[in-house]
Amino acid sequence: MPNAFISKLESFEPLHADDRAWLISISNRTREVGADQDLISEGDNPENVLLILDGFAMRYKLTSTGRRQIFAYLIPGDFCDLHVALLKTMDHSIGTLSPCRVAYLSPSIVLEMTERRPALTRALWMCSLVDGATLREWLVNLGQRSAPHRISHLFCELHERMKAVGLTDDGSFELPLTQSELSDTMGLSVVHVNRSLKELREAGLVSLRNERILIPNVQRLKDYSDFDPSYLHLRWPNPGRDVSAK
Amino acid sequence: MPNAFISKLESFEPLHADDRAWLISISNRTREVGADQDLISEGDNPENVLLILDGFAMRYKLTSTGRRQIFAYLIPGDFCDLHVALLKTMDHSIGTLSPCRVAYLSPSIVLEMTERRPALTRALWMCSLVDGATLREWLVNLGQRSAPHRISHLFCELHERMKAVGLTDDGSFELPLTQSELSDTMGLSVVHVNRSLKELREAGLVSLRNERILIPNVQRLKDYSDFDPSYLHLRWPNPGRDVSAK
């Protein structure tokens, strides 16, 4: 099984075989979690750092008026909160969107890494910087773009990220999101998301069916979405490494 | 002159006199910068870490369609990008909103700190976590709240942050923002910002004039805004330390 986490870290900088082996060895204490489960809830003081090995998860927060805002999708290779150690409590929740395989990294493992594996530490540091940059881009997205552009921009981002961990098949990849989840991501109503998707579909830009997205022409979608991938800070922005290309 | 940076760091954890003295000593290489100047531009590879000693600045980004999204306000005591060292280039800009006094911290100073002053390092680490949490809260704001609530929520946040660095006078503080800047923050048109402000003013919740905001009843505004300050992770959420209270 190709390790998405390693692919992701190596999209920032190449790793030594030694570090790679260590990463594989620590990813063994894993758990299977069903869809729609909280991995960490707001207010928790989590002990472990979680690493998504398989499946989709999200960061989200509920407002006191009962609305939900999703502010990040976690895909295979993403991890939650190296830094959480410092904060007493989580100020948001992390929940699964699909069944996930999750690794639990103990504090001692994290400590061992930060003290003895500078390249890995740097790569993880990078990850959290990229998370921040992504959040800023989402803010631009919500603040400045219309519904269809907003949605298609998200699709471009997810395509890019899935490609970086080898989970795209050309312009197609798994996307287990309901329209309701999309609406909570985009600050739109479900109905309007539905209509916007229809518009994208009729323009031949994207089609979604049974938990999979198909982008017939990725470049065309990027142009449409005003998508500039530089905020993801991937080392190989253009060529990529597709499943199909292997 | 009370050092806002120290106030801010101490709102996370108390500092030793030694660390405090060191902070004062490093804040001496400063520069005065006029309003509406870029301190760092997108694409730069900045050498120094900047620290705002006085005045208002912002993080922002321009889209290819010429729109601007502001994603953070920097107030006295805030600093820009301890972490920027790792990223080759800035993916957004930082510009002044009012005349600012800015300290330039050289890489060697930062290095000295991270190696010899763990308490300070931890406090700065905290700052960047809080920046992240704030960004998430802004996303909730843009995604889930109507124009007037969105704006008033921002005012609550700024009040809380200004209070933490001793720059509020009861419910009033300096706020050198034009309505156009507010609109680029909130993802709204200037006209709509104007009308929303009128609504808030007529409800007796806030009034703005000559670069100052007055909140007659802070608690009432918080209730109106659904404002929960916990994301700012301040140690003293309630009492605060007002100019007027001293």
Added chain:
DNA sequence: CGACTTTTTGACCTAATTCAACTAATGTGG
């Protein structure tokens, strides 16, 4: 005092929401 920027207001338009109904999926227990 002009030139310029910011704020305010009015009239009109459009994007997005709400409510409501209906259709397709998906799943569950018998």
Added chain:
DNA sequence: CCACATTAGTTGAATTAGGTCAAAAAGTCG
């Protein structure tokens, strides 16, 4: 494997929040 329940997706009609355009009033500043 089917009947039923439940969730997800789709569509229409009416409404509203917010945008655009345009122009006037109020500040700011050399």
